Amino acid sequence: KDIGGMTMLQKIPEVRIELDEVAIREVGKLKQLRDLRVLCFSGDHNNVLCSSIEEMKHLQALRIKTFNETSGDRRIVDLNITLRNSKLQKLFLDMKLERLPNWIPQLRNLERLTLRKSDLTNDPLESLEDMPCLSVLSLTYAYEGKILHFRAGGFQKLRKLNLSNLGKLNSICIDDTALPSLEYFELTCLDKLKSVPVDIQHLKKLKFLDVPCMPTEFVEEIDRIGKNKHWTINYGLYVIYGTYLAF
Template sequence: MNMTHLVSLAIMAINEKETLELEELCLPPTLSKLEIGGQLDRKRMPQIVSSFSDHENITLLALAFSKLDEDSFSCLLVLHGLRALWVDKAYEGKRLHFNAMTFPKLRLLSISDAPQLNDVVVEESALQSLVHLSLTDCPELKALPDGIEHLRTLEKLYL
């Protein structure tokens, strides 16, 4: 199927326990908004992300129920064109680490309902365009992100 004008795509599982098989997903270069609702296979995350990492046009990514951990989330860090990232009921790791030069254009980062998340680290020059940071429904997160002082463009913080 040739979808040369597609700008937004939402892929939703029947329920939150269904694992989506997206390895063969070929996204059109016009796509700017991608929403995925369903579990993703952690072992196949590098392959899944590489199928759309060449698309600098993808500016918004929303993930729900994806069951990401530290390793599978780190695969997303190659998406340099992202301006908004929503992770809702999709992160099961204990730590998020944003290395230098991570997500240079990201303006909005929202992590919600991550019950095991207890540590967020932001290195200098990571998230350098971030304006809005939301870390909600993360009961184990007891402190501000380490390195939050590096977020010089931050205007809104929700905890």
């Protein structure tokens, strides 16, 4: 509280917002803020938080994390934010969502997007594929569907992609001309994904395929493909089994 008077402040380490509407309004007074990290957000006073964020015309990085509730107790958060001519470059949302917020695809300057514990039931890729500056995308516990489809021509600038702990995912489809700039592809703890997506051969610029904690069948297929040398993919691809790329 009382930080609203620091109107020229551009960055604050972290803001813990639980049930305090006053604190949320105070943050909204920091109109020069470029980096905002909100922790322990309960979903109460949701409209107040959205209004406060809308006042920050210079915001470049936004991170919002809800309480560490058990999966059965987690409430859905509806973030309805209007960001016209936004300068936002980095967005991290750690919360349960009913659907992908429709304002995210409108962020024309967004470079990095992380969705965590979102439990989306609809494939979010179609909404994100035309974002002109998106270069890093991470989905962790973020999707409850069985199939992810990267459509032709989508994600032109994406260089790093992380798909992690998507418990029901059993198929990844990659159309020709999708992900033309992808260099780093991390697949982690996808227990239902037993086979390597054949369409990965379309990723001509792929340099690193990182597959820690993947099913045995998946890893064995990669080894078999490498030995048989019948899989057409960019020569010089590195497959990493036990480390994590930085997303």
